[in-house]
Amino acid sequence: MANALLSTSRFLSNPNREVRCMRNFQSSLYGKFSSKKIFIGREISRSYGGCKVVASVQVGRTVKNRETVIPEPDYRIPIVLLGLAGGLVYTDNLLPAAPVGLLGLLLLFQTTRVKFVFDPDALEVKIGDQLQESGENVFVGGKNRWKYSTFINWELWWPSFPILVYFKETQTKPEGQVHFFPVIFNGKQLYDVMVERAGPSKTSAPKES
Structure with a gap:
């Protein structure tokens, strides 16, 4: 009994742990689980009855696996510009x-x-259906890839x-680098994923098109 209590204490005292079990099991409290991750902090790796424990869970918080999201293209801005040019x-x-007209054609192509x-x-930022690399940023240099953890502000107009x-x-630089992009994607999808990955913005969500 003492050994069991000691093992439990060691497990809970580790602040950083990810628990992953690669087989299904039943719990009287939570029902059925399958290959779930929970965050506690550092990593360990042990086997308990055929279940691999790798630890990484923040207490009181369940971490969801994020999927890759690519908002759909939206042609409204180039169409409006081309219509204005025609007028x-x-x-x-x-x-x-x-x-x-040239701006409308450029945005239509982009x-x-x-x-x-x-x-x-x-x-x-990637190019084409094959998601090819977009190369260096032509304005500020560096790869067109930015971690969400480095975002300090964002807005969607309008x-x-x-x-x-x-x-x-x-x-890109410690004091902060600003980026502007035309919204040539589905605005609702763009807003939702930005809120999820980078935190809330001061603007409200765009209306459904």
């Missing part, structure tokens, strides 16, 4: 029509190829018709 041409305002990939740890997404991170 300007129709009214013989050719000078402003040219840059507006919408077909640029992907925001939210993996379990970071946001990364919620009802999102046009720009802004975020600031400390991965």
Whole structure:
């Protein structure tokens, strides 16, 4: 009995532990579990009756496995810009029509190829359906991949018709680096995954399209 109490005390006193059992088992309190992870902190590795224990659980908090999320493309902004350019041409305002039309064409092209990939740890910009690397950031340098843990602020403008997404991170430089991207993705999906991975924003969620 004393040995059992001592073993339990050692297990609970370890602040960082992940418990993973690769077979199904029954619990009178929680029902059936299968290959679940719970967070407590550091890692250990032992076997108890064929069940591997690897430990990593924060007490009082269950950690969910995050899936990779890629918001769907949204063509509304380039279509609006191209429509505006067409209207300007129709009214013989050719000078402003040219840059507006070119911007619309650029965003239309980017919408077909640029992907925001939210993996379990970071946001990364990738290219095409094959999710190819996007290379170095042309404005600030470094890879177009930023860990959620480095985000210190983000906003979505404007919620009802999102046009720009802004975020600031400390991965590129310690004092913080600002990024702006046109919202050429589904705004609702983008907002939801940003809230989940980077925490809440001051803006409200965009309306369903």
